[in-house]
Amino acid sequence: MRVVTVGTGMAAAEFVQRLRLDGFDGEIVMCSDEDFAPYSPCVIPFYLAGEPLDTVYWKGKNFYDQYRVTARLGDPVVEVDAERNLVRTAAGRSETYDRLFYATGARSWYPRPDWLQTTGVFGFKTLTDMVAIDRYVRKQGITKAVVFGGGFIGVDAALALWHRGLEITLVHRNTRLLSQMTDEDGGQFATRKLAEKTGIKIRLKSTVEEITARNGQLASVRFSDGSTMETALLIVSIGVSPNSEPLRGDDKGVPSDPQMQAETGIYTAGDVAVTRHAVTGASGIYATYPNAMQQARTAARHLLHNDGAFSGSVNTNVLKKHIDFPIVSAGSFSGEAVTWQDGDIWRRVYLQDGKINGYIIIGDTRMSGYIYQLYLSRKRVDQTILKTLSAPQHDSYYRSMLGLGGSAMAMA
Ligand SMILES: Cc1cc2nc3c(=O)[nH]c(=O)nc-3n(C[C@H](O)[C@H](O)[C@H](O)COP(=O)(O)OP(=O)(O)OC[C@H]3O[C@@H](n4cnc5c(N)ncnc54)[C@H](O)[C@@H]3O)c2cc1C
Numbered sequence: 001m002r003v004v005t006v007g008t009g010m011a012a013a014e015f016v017q018r019l020r021l022d023g024f025d026g027e028i029v030m031c032s033d034e035d036f037a038p039y040s041p042c043v044i045p046f047y048l049a050g051e052p053l054d055t056v057y058w059k060g061k062n063f064y065d066q067y068r069v070t071a072r073l074g075d076p077v078v079e080v081d082a083e084r085n086l087v088r089t090a091a092g093r094s095e096t097y098d099r100l101f102y103a104t105g106a107r108s109w110y111p112r113p114d115w116l117q118t119t120g121v122f123g124f125k126t127l128t129d130m131v132a133i134d135r136y137v138r139k140q141g142i143t144k145a146v147v148f149g150g151g152f153i154g155v156d157a158a159l160a161l162w163h164r165g166l167e168i169t170l171v172h173r174n175t176r177l178l179s180q181m182t183d184e185d186g187g188q189f190a191t192r193k194l195a196e197k198t199g200i201k202i203r204l205k206s207t208v209e210e211i212t213a214r215n216g217q218l219a220s221v222r223f224s225d226g227s228t229m230e231t232a233l234l235i236v237s238i239g240v241s242p243n244s245e246p247l248r249g250d251d252k253g254v255p256s257d258p259q260m261q262a263e264t265g266i267y268t269a270g271d272v273a274v275t276r277h278a279v280t281g282a283s284g285i286y287a288t289y290p291n292a293m294q295q296a297r298t299a300a301r302h303l304l305h306n307d308g309a310f311s312g313s314v315n316t317n318v319l320k321k322h323i324d325f326p327i328v329s330a331g332s333f334s335g336e337a338v339t340w341q342d343g344d345i346w347r348r349v350y351l352q353d354g355k356i357n358g359y360i361i362i363g364d365t366r367m368s369g370y371i372y373q374l375y376l377s378r379k380r381v382d383q384t385i386l387k388t389l390s391a392p393q394h395d396s397y398y399r400s401m402l403g404l405g406g407s408a409m410a411m412a
Pocket of ligand 1: 006007008009010011012031032033034040041042043044045075076077078103104105106124125126153156243246269270271272287288289290292318319
């Protein structure tokens, strides 16, 4: 059997590794538009913050050799021809398959794609982006930057460059940073604390409207209030869209069944896949690393053993990078809010019928694995939740409450 993957990202690498570890002996071809061994986008900001490049290769730099993979790199797949069981690439190659694993992730969305023609304007999504930013900062001796977009990836970008010693201005159109992973109060708290702890200048309810260049290099940006700022580095991270066109013809993602099949013989997973939420059942793209892993493992198991089903995605968000100020959330922020705050720590759970609907934990997140399990279990917690939120316990306490080793805590 010949297996082809479109993408060499986190989902595809997990899928291929699972196949090989489970004894699959057929041919495997992995296709990517980039030119690297599989890397972790979660880790690439650490490279920019000063860690060695090799740390991004989460399954080893020799992955293709180790797992006997033919790698077709630097050539995007532009079409999946499901009738003929083949994929076509931009360079005119084609690869036939018996089974296809389609995991192309998502790409940055740019309000003004033409800005990228200007030296000093970058996205913040791929290792290609990080290598280019790193080289530019070094060569030009860049000391300050504007980051446009204060969602998860924008904050990650701002903190990575701040950690590297740059002076950062973070521009976000909403009333608070991390607006998708917080409610208003939690987001305001996180925004205030991040500003206090880092000195990053945060401009809320603001956008970058225009840029000016000198000899092709970024010179300044103009904000929506008309003010301007000189800078030679602009990172644009205001959103992503799924790379589903080669398979679906549009960028709305790839709907999948519980076996992670888009159609018979074509599996999908990760940031391009549309799945159901484990708690609410709502269809959507739940673009996190743990979801991608579970989906890829489901697909590998089904391909090899024709059994198993994906239990559903969870919209967990875990921001624990570059600074000792973690922020974790999941679920939906509606229902009765139960809040506990002490200094730099802020914790809120939303309850409905006594069960957890969603939660936000900021500053000290060591019980977040426990809250996550309570959320998934749908147990009534209204009698005890305030005590849990305010408890100054250590990880080991919660692990013993769950009767677990370390895994639940590691995930959250
Ligand atoms: C900066 C950053 C930080 C992140 N931090 C976290 C975090 O802390 N925690 C967390 O849970 N998640 C995080 N994420 C999200 C996480 O990385 C993704 O959920 C995960 O990588 C999804 O895996 P994937 O395989 O679907 O996509 P990716 O890992 O993005 O891989 C997609 C692959 O498809 C390839 N590709 C795309 N289009 C084509 C094409 N047309 N032809 C061929 N190949 C193609 C790409 O080159 C790549 O190899 C972060 C993401 C970014 C960008």
